[in-house]
Amino acid sequence: MTKGSDVILERMMALHPKVIDLTLDRVWRLLEAVDNPQDRLPPVIHIAGTNGKGSTQAMIRAGLEAAGKQVHAYTSPHLARFHERIRLAGDLITEQALTEVLDRCYSANGTEPITYFEITTVAALMAFAETPADYTLLEVGLGGRLDATNVIAKPALTIITPVDLDHQQYLGDTIAKIAGEKAGIIKRGVPCVVGPQHDEGLEVIERIAARLDAPVFAYGQHWHVGTEHGRLIYQDETGLLDLPMPNLPGPHQIQNAGSALAALRVLGFDEAACEAAVTRAFWPARMQHMTEGRLVEMARPAELWLDGGHNPHAGRALAQTLRQQPDRPTHLICGMLNTKDIGGYLRPLADVADGLTAVSIPGEPNTIPAEITAAEARKAGLDASTADSVEDAIKEVIRTHPRSRILICGSLYLAGHVLRLNE
Numbered sequence: 001m002t003k004g005s006d007v008i009l010e011r012m013m014a015l016h017p018k019v020i021d022l023t024l025d026r027v028w029r030l031l032e033a034v035d036n037p038q039d040r041l042p043p044v045i046h047i048a049g050t051n052g053k054g055s056t057q058a059m060i061r062a063g064l065e066a067a068g069k070q071v072h073a074y075t076s077p078h079l080a081r082f083h084e085r086i087r088l089a090g091d092l093i094t095e096q097a098l099t100e101v102l103d104r105c106y107s108a109n110g111t112e113p114i115t116y117f118e119i120t121t122v123a124a125l126m127a128f129a130e131t132p133a134d135y136t137l138l139e140v141g142l143g144g145r146l147d148a149t150n151v152i153a154k155p156a157l158t159i160i161t162p163v164d165l166d167h168q169q170y171l172g173d174t175i176a177k178i179a180g181e182k183a184g185i186i187k188r189g190v191p192c193v194v195g196p197q198h199d200e201g202l203e204v205i206e207r208i209a210a211r212l213d214a215p216v217f218a219y220g221q222h223w224h225v226g227t228e229h230g231r232l233i234y235q236d237e238t239g240l241l242d243l244p245m246p247n248l249p250g251p252h253q254i255q256n257a258g259s260a261l262a263a264l265r266v267l268g269f270d271e272a273a274c275e276a277a278v279t280r281a282f283w284p285a286r287m288q289h290m291t292e293g294r295l296v297e298m299a300r301p302a303e304l305w306l307d308g309g310h311n312p313h314a315g316r317a318l319a320q321t322l323r324q325q326p327d328r329p330t331h332l333i334c335g336m337l338n339t340k341d342i343g344g345y346l347r348p349l350a351d352v353a354d355g356l357t358a359v360s361i362p363g364e365p366n367t368i369p370a371e372i373t374a375a376e377a378r379k380a381g382l383d384a385s386t387a388d389s390v391e392d393a394i395k396e397v398i399r400t401h402p403r404s405r406i407l408i409c410g411s412l413y414l415a416g417h418v419l420r421l422n423e
Contacts, residue, residue: 042128044136342373
């Protein structure tokens with residue numbers, strides 16, 4: 001990233017000492033100061049959930065763009081550079097445009113307290129409001145009800161992907177409480193697509209939707225998705241789609257594809273858009289097979305894979321994905337943050353991995369030290385060691401198992417570090 005946006009982003013970090021502080025008061029104040037861009041956006045598709053938000057968004061975007069639509073997209077966190085969070089009419093925001101909109105937003109806020117995520121979300125909304133497009137895809141940062149993205153009075157559609165335990169210190173300690181926070185994006189009269197849910201989560205979502213007269217399109221009731229003879233089969237009340245398997249790997253992507261297809265159908269798009277959704281989506285650090293770059297060369301003849309999942313649901317999904325891969329020894333290089341359920345993430349992987357090398361995530365104050373990750377991995381049943389860096393971990397794995405599958409996993413922050421190292 002070049003100097004301009006970096007400097008302003010650093011200043012924004014200092015405006016509010018708490019990284020996460022869930023309330024909308026500061027956001028509303030700043031939105032008012034910049035003439036309420038949230039009221040001037042192209043039709044908004046608002047996405048909340050614990051898992052699959054980014055993949056579902058990527059599939060919807062692929063479908064809309066195949067239908068000739070210009071699409072804004074907002075996602076977080078970024079992996080290698082901040083610009084990834086803001087896509088304007090199909091393209092990542094330029095350095096010049098990002099610097100300009102951040103500068104205006106920072107000036108409008110002055111010295112008032114506001115979190116980094118809040119002020120950068122307002123900057124994204126400003127950029128979206130000032131650039132013509134047909135749709136805006138907004139991905140929630142954390143939760144839903146009090147998330148900085150939850151300022152759209154009347155979106156075209158809301159989507160709730162699978163809800164599971166994560167961020168319990170902010171969202172509640174049960175599936176029902178977390179689902180209640182996620183369902184905070186539901187708006188009166190606005191249709192809501194609901195992905196696969198635990199029963200107690202679905203009950204809360206349906207209750208909130210009923211109170212707001214929001215039509216619900218729920219997995220297992222209004223739409224179904226599965227596989228048959230190596231094809232993805234989707235069915236709803238308007239008919240059946242027989243499509244290629246998603247190009248994003250892993251059995252959990254079948255469910256994400258179902259949510260994306262349900263969204264496109266509710267919005268009135270045809271089978272061609274639905275096929276593009278499952279065949280043209282790209283979402284980095286989601287069981288991404290890395291095929292070129294510095295780390296890839298270092299790892300040869302081993303395969304190098306990257307996944308940013310970081311909670312128990314993601315651990316289960318990753319284990320399922322690995323079971324479907326060609327038979328090859330799998331070695332994990334894992335780093336996690338101390339806000340995560342490390343045991344819940346690692347236990348499903350103990351059955352499918354031959355070993356784990358733990359690393360601390362560079363530059364992350366909330367990283368779990370490598371020694372603790374290794375100890376937790378051993379408790380989960382994994383043969384575990386530590387390394388001082390990702391590069392050292394790769395060298396050690398290929399020294400002992402040169403033809404293995406190396407999977408770097410445990411955190412989007414570690415994934416971002418790896419993508420930068422690999423450039």
